[in-house]
Amino acid sequence: MEPAEINISNRKPVDKSEVVVDIDHIAKSFGSKEVLKDINLQLKRGENVVVLGKSGQGKSVTIQCIVGLLTPDSGTVKVFGDDVAQMNDTELKELRTKIGFLFQSGALYDSMTVRENMEFPLTRIKKMTDQQEIDQLVEEVLDGVGLAEAIDKMPSDLSGGMRKRAGLARTLIMKPEIMLYDEPTTGLDPITSREISELILHMQKKYKTSSIIITHDMECAKITADRVVIMDNGKYIAEGTYDELQQSDDDFIRSFFNQTK
Numbered sequence: 001m002e003p004a005e006i007n008i009s010n011r012k013p014v015d016k017s018e019v020v021v022d023i024d025h026i027a028k029s030f031g032s033k034e035v036l037k038d039i040n041l042q043l044k045r046g047e048n049v050v051v052l053g054k055s056g057q058g059k060s061v062t063i064q065c066i067v068g069l070l071t072p073d074s075g076t077v078k079v080f081g082d083d084v085a086q087m088n089d090t091e092l093k094e095l096r097t098k099i100g101f102l103f104q105s106g107a108l109y110d111s112m113t114v115r116e117n118m119e120f121p122l123t124r125i126k127k128m129t130d131q132q133e134i135d136q137l138v139e140e141v142l143d144g145v146g147l148a149e150a151i152d153k154m155p156s157d158l159s160g161g162m163r164k165r166a167g168l169a170r171t172l173i174m175k176p177e178i179m180l181y182d183e184p185t186t187g188l189d190p191i192t193s194r195e196i197s198e199l200i201l202h203m204q205k206k207y208k209t210s211s212i213i214i215t216h217d218m219e220c221a222k223i224t225a226d227r228v229v230i231m232d233n234g235k236y237i238a239e240g241t242y243d244e245l246q247q248s249d250d251d252f253i254r255s256f257f258n259q260t261k
């Protein structure tokens with residue numbers, strides 16, 4: 001049987017000029033530690049932006065500001081035009097249904113099969129009850145990430161790469177308009193890292209998502225990025241395509257591209 005196409009007809013056509021995430025001069029300190037000094041970033045619809053930066057530069061803090069888990073001290077973050085800091089709990093909940101995360105761990109429920117892990121957001125968050133419809137979505141999303149065969153396995157029976165795929169599938173089943181990937185390939189071997197990077201690209205095309213991808217993995221950046229920004233010392237210091245930045249005259253910028261893994 002052919003997998004059914006995901007119904008995205010309720011999704012607006014891709015307007016690449018539309019800004020879906022607008023980070024405008026945000027700053028954030030913890031105590032006396034100034035983590036974000038002046039961050040500006042616009043994510044456009046359908047675009048993959050990769051954020052590069054050394055460890056502890058505030059990349060994860062920036063992502064938490066986008067979903068309202070942290071509030072910047074100054075500046076604004078707008079998602080789909082609305083200021084996240086001004087949202088009430090209901091609005092924040094609504095916002096988070098449109099944003100998918102993929103954190104480092106993948107975070108599957110260990111006591112549930114892969115199928116049950118996929119069903120969970122559909123029944124708990126989307127309140128879906130039609131089992132046939134649920135089965136169809138689960139099978140389709142697992143097929144999309146190459147895990148059709150693992151549907152009845154427990155997470156403990158999966159390899160690291162398969163767990164990551166399953167975590168991605170569980171996020172994608174909610175059909176988020178925006179995806180936030182925080183170090184999606186960290187801890188994976190090079191071959192699996194490449195597979196996950198290719199999957200991120202494939203999912204962007206298939207689901208028409210707009211994504212921010214935080215990574216140290218230059219191959220991941222090369223595969224997934226429409227645009228790369230480099231973060232250092234609380235600011236974004238450079239922006240361009242992968243190739244543009246790789247050819248930069250600046251030693252610090254080039255240093256990201258000369259890493260040996």
Ligand SMILES: Nc1ncnc2c1ncn2[C@@H]1O[C@H](COP(=O)(O)OP(=O)(O)O)[C@@H](O)[C@H]1O
Nearest residue numbers: 030033035053054055056057058059060061062
């Ligand atoms: N909730 C928090 N409370 C206090 N300090 C934090 C909090 N979140 C992050 N930090 C600090 O902010 C800095 C940047 O963290 P993070 O965004 O995780 O860096 P990275 O760029 O590696 O993702 C770190 O020094 C971290 O200890």
Ligand SMILES: [Mg+2]
Nearest residue numbers: 059060061182
């Ligand atoms: Mg981080």
